[in-house]
Amino acid sequence: MAHRVIIRPRAYYDSVRLMRISQALRAEPGVTEAMAMMATPNNKKILATSGLLTAEAEAARPDDLVLALAATDDAAAEAAVAVAFAALDERAGGDTGGAPLPRTLDAAMAVRPDAGLVVISVPGANAPREARRALDLGLNVLLFSDNVPVADELALKQHAAEVGRLVMGPDCGTAIIGGAALGFANVVRRGPVGVVGASGTGTQEITSLLDWLGTGVSHAIGTGGRDLSAEVGGRTALAALDLLAADPGTEVIVLTSKPPAAEVAARVLEHCAGLGKPVVVNFVGSDRSGSDGRITFAPTLAGAAEAAARLAGGTAPLPALDAAARDAFLAAARDGRAPGQRYLRGLYAGGTLAYEALTLLGDRLGPVHSNLAKGALALTDPFRSTGHTVIDLGEDAYTEGRAHPMIDPYVRNQRILAEAADPETALLLLDVVIGYGAHDDPARDLAQTLAAAQATARDGGRNLPVIVTLCGTTRDPQGHAAQAAQLETAGAIVARSNAEAVALAAAVMETPAHAA
Amino acid sequence: MPPENPLLTEAPVVINLGLDLFAEALAQQSVPCVQVRWTPPPPTDDDLLTLLDDLL
Numbered sequence: 318m319a320h321r322v323i324i325r326p327r328a329y330y331d332s333v334r335l336m337r338i339s340q341a342l343r344a345e346p347g348v349t350e351a352m353a354m355m356a357t358p359n360n361k362k363i364l365a366t367s368g369l370l371t372a373e374a375e376a377a378r379p380d381d382l383v384l385a386l387a388a389t390d391d392a393a394a395e396a397a398v399a400v401a402f403a404a405l406d407e408r409a410g411g412d413t414g415g416a417p418l419p420r421t422l423d424a425a426m427a428v429r430p431d432a433g434l435v436v437i438s439v440p441g442a443n444a445p446r447e448a449r450r451a452l453d454l455g456l457n458v459l460l461f462s463d464n465v466p467v468a469d470e471l472a473l474k475q476h477a478a479e480v481g482r483l484v485m486g487p488d489c490g491t492a493i494i495g496g497a498a499l500g501f502a503n504v505v506r507r508g509p510v511g512v513v514g515a516s517g518t519g520t521q522e523i524t525s526l527l528d529w530l531g532t533g534v535s536h537a538i539g540t541g542g543r544d545l546s547a548e549v550g551g552r553t554a555l556a557a558l559d560l561l562a563a564d565p566g567t568e569v570i571v572l573t574s575k576p577p578a579a580e581v582a583a584r585v586l587e588h589c590a591g592l593g594k595p596v597v598v599n600f601v602g603s604d605r606s607g608s609d610g611r612i613t614f615a616p617t618l619a620g621a622a623e624a625a626a627r628l629a630g631g632t633a634p635l636p637a638l639d640a641a642a643r644d645a646f647l648a649a650a651r652d653g654r655a656p657g658q659r660y661l662r663g664l665y666a667g668g669t670l671a672y673e674a675l676t677l678l679g680d681r682l683g684p685v686h687s688n689l690a691k692g693a694l695a696l697t698d699p700f701r702s703t704g705h706t707v708i709d710l711g712e713d714a715y716t717e718g719r720a721h722p723m724i725d726p727y728v729r730n731q732r733i734l735a736e737a738a739d740p741e742t743a744l745l746l747l748d749v750v751i752g753y754g755a756h757d758d759p760a761r762d763l764a765q766t767l768a769a770a771q772a773t774a775r776d777g778g779r780n781l782p783v784i785v786t787l788c789g790t791t792r793d794p795q796g797h798a799a800q801a802a803q804l805e806t807a808g809a810i811v812a813r814s815n816a817e818a819v820a821l822a823a824a825v826m827e828t829p830a831h832a833a
Numbered sequence: 834m835p836p837e838n839p840l841l842t843e844a845p846v847v848i849n850l851g852l853d854l855f856a857e858a859l860a861q862q863s864v865p866c867v868q869v870r871w872t873p874p875p876p877t878d879d880d881l882l883t884l885l886d887d888l889l
Contacts, residue, residue: 329872331852380873418870425848425867432867433843438851443873446883447850457840461851481835497845497864500855536841556838564841724854753858794861 318349318387319394322371325382330355330405331438333720335382338404342386345400347393351386353401355379422450436499437486438462444487445469452482460486460541461500467548470541474552483556489539490517490754493524500539501723501754504792508533509629511567513557515540515574518667518750519601519618521788522815523571525752526622528790529813532631535567536560542668545577551585558585562592569628571621573599575672586612597624601669602676618673619814636813643821646782646810650744651828653780658743661685661826662736663707664729666722670748670786670815671709677816678707681823688712702736705826707746723755730766737770737781744782745770746822748815751789751800760787760800764807771808782825783809786818 342351356377364370369385388394441464465487505528514520538557599621615621665671774781812818849856859866
């Protein structure tokens, strides 16, 4: 066995690029382990677990790159190092006509003085400074970075209002502006519905379903998850609603968010009522429904998409499972369930999808434990399920030092295998989110894990039904049909919306186990 | 009055500061994008940089 541990001092690479390089290196001949990562304390722990934390790596700083690999022999190790260096030195994307990439925002503006928008995904500690500079340069800001203090968020949004620009974020995962998919976003047809979303996968679900409904999206503006808190006061949401109200291509507006602070909800709803365009409001987890003529309340993400499509004149039904396939799945899940299999396990990559599942299932099944729940239903150990459990694997406990689970499925795959080995697990409820930014082929990866999970359950004398909600469109780079086919081949039933997946999961769990 | 925001009226031209992945996705969509080869400032310089921003 040959080991190589190489430090590149002061060499910054983003976590997604390093994850991809690590994955490519592991596929090289003779390589048994490979990691390219920044030398953060958390990543040093990962190196130590693999026996690759040398004294030099231990001494490295968080802004140093560590390349660590193990191979069957020296020749394989050297070949892999050469591949790693080539990948690290490869030019990043961008259009500068062959010139060196700019190193600052100001230099980038010199290359494209017509730029109107900046996407910022640098570490949270550095993000506010860059965002502030961007506003001063006249740019709108999509701030993908998280771990930005709320005081900085408020200051940025106040400054944005002064200069007539918008700060989407922090922690804004998605936007569609003028047809351009930014961050994690789906390829949706242009159309008359504008979306303001405080939640990333909530916006992806709504925009994707609007595509399936044949209606389409004018723009989708993200606000960041904290925008409708009492502290931030919905500043970006209110400004985004005004932009869509003034946009001639937008006829109907959808607003989606977790339930806001009460005073913010009142202010935002009052604002919606005065926009002069119909507004559909979905406060995820609230069961409010009905319409006062100006505002229509939708209790689910899918319901919001459908209501908006109707208001825009669309008549197509929401995509849904074939009734026969649904009934067959229910019957098989009922008949194949052992009496000890009592609990549902929902493992989500999408935070809003997880939250929606948690609230809808709570209404149907009683107590559901979660890392998103507060009080008695909060998980004491995020790595162990209790009773019915729904978890959001995008939360910090699972992502520290790793890319988001929509890109890096490793942590969820491990959890799926653990749930499969638990004799109390009756059903897996999962999401797959495709589109730009997401994993290249998430269904292939998940199908491999599900095969192993099914084998584990079978060895224990159990069946393990799996429901997957697949969020995305036919024109997404991964292809909705190709992803669905792989999941179905792996034995999963593929629901067409999260609300449908959750309803089916609840129906399975409400059906008594077959008397053994 | 703040200036009018052209976010929804102008064709998007994007600067990407951070994950290469997002610049690649924009390139696939033929959206003009400039990738910044960003590196973090030394942590101790942050206060100085904020001060410089205020001065400039």
